[in-house]
Amino acid sequence: MSENHNYTEPSRDNSRPTLQSDCESCFGLCCVALPFSASVDFAMDKNAGTPCHNLQSNFRCGIHTSLRKKGLRGCTVYDCFGAGQKVSRVTYAGKDWRQAPETAEQMFEVFLIMRQLHELLWYLTESLTLEAARSIHDELRLALEKTEHLTLLSPDSLVQIDVVSHRSEVNTLLLKTSELVRAQRQKKNTQGRQKNFGRGADLMGANLRKADLRGANLRGAYLIAADLKGADLRAADLIGADFRDTELSGADLSESIFLTQPQLNAAKGDAATKLPPSLTRPTHWSMSGA
Template sequence: MPDKQEQGPDEQGGLQLQADCERCFGLCCVALPFAASTDFAIDKDSGTPCHHLQSDFRCGVHSSLRQRGMRGCTVYDCFGAGQMVSQVTYNGHDWRQAPGTAKEMYDVFPIMRQLHELLWYLNEALTLQPAQVIHTDLRLSLEETRRMTQLPPESLLRLDVAAHRADVNQLLLRTSELVRDDARKKHKGPPVRQKIGGRGADLMGAKLKGADLRYANLRGAYLIASDLRGADLRAADLIGADFRDADLRGANLANSLFLTQFQVNAAKGDANTKLPPSLSRPDHWTR
């Protein structure tokens, strides 16, 4: 399994890469649109506050979102972009106090979320010892991404985030290859005969109960509603994999690569699901 350092060059607490709703102006409840579906009970346009959002920017039905058909709210994670935009980019001035900048703030928020997501991946990559040969490049990319998060709103809106993501992705792909190759070399026991996976693999509804998916490339894989009960996903690259309604009960994702809280929230799991220490077990999982 991949060797990890205790911390990267920037601890997640210092970078605030996890949502802190107490310090946010309810941006995900205002800026983001959603349509009535299995994830949301109602339609909402971008820039329109959800009718459950209270004057203190708290959700009035937070404890019963799933029962009210607002499952999507319990899945979403902003990687800390909400409090960054609220407290740093706009210096604590909310969209109610300054309605003239409200639309700009709503447009900045998804850009900041993308940058924070990249910071999450880069921070993780820098904890992986097998990728040490490219740590200098990873640090430079992290510093550049962090610099972008500090830009004023008008500069953030001019960023070519897609181009930056593509550059970062090349480093993350190389990191994945180095880590998975190292894990294979250290593997003891019968060789893992990997026939499942591949970038963008269509595994929707796949029957993968107990599958040995160690070291697999599942980047961007469609794992919607797949049965992964008891599956071994250690050292598997899961960046961008779609885990909506995937059954992860008893699965081992402890040393998986580039797994996020957003992906975990979208899946089903239980007390026996093993997660990386940086992630939390969702409240809606079975005990």
């Protein structure tokens, strides 16, 4: 891989457009490749590789504006981090799975791999905006370039990638980033040590209203239906945290790290919820302030 001499440090305000879903440029891959089972999030069963019956001939969802009303809340939560358009327009150069059905099975497999790579690109790009992690920015840049290189491989090469191993390598750097950011926040805190709940902490339904969670380690935490109304989550590590039905009204997530759009989409919030500039307020959130 050649050295990138034109690399520019990303800004915290960078919206990372290539890492955001563009359904207009996708072959409806998430509507076909992914399986789901009848549940509170899905009103029906669907097997992997089977097109959703709401997918139209133009690869658009026929009930996009009423998914929640139709019992398909899970669809409104999902985000591919731009993997859909990358596979559709770059990897397969605009040839869709209907035009070339012999590519369908591989295309869906490639999409699942690409989605993981693009999620890593999202985290790495964010890491490079964090001043506290400047000491490892060179390592982060290399990881970013390596991951981007992987996304540009041919379909045959993409399906051979050891994604688990690559994720593990990147996660080591993301953990270092988290430790550096949270350590810096700890120095600024005046109310004692940062909270370390440990990865995968069970906080389902927890009452954390107005809690000071600055610099907290909430990696992989189960925050399902937890009350975080008015909580301060600046510099909290939220990577992999489960925000299904989590109450975030009035919470401050403006400087949280590793927060993603799918997490916000799964949560509840309002106009007073403070978000990082790279993320958008979900349309189903209340527009009234906390």
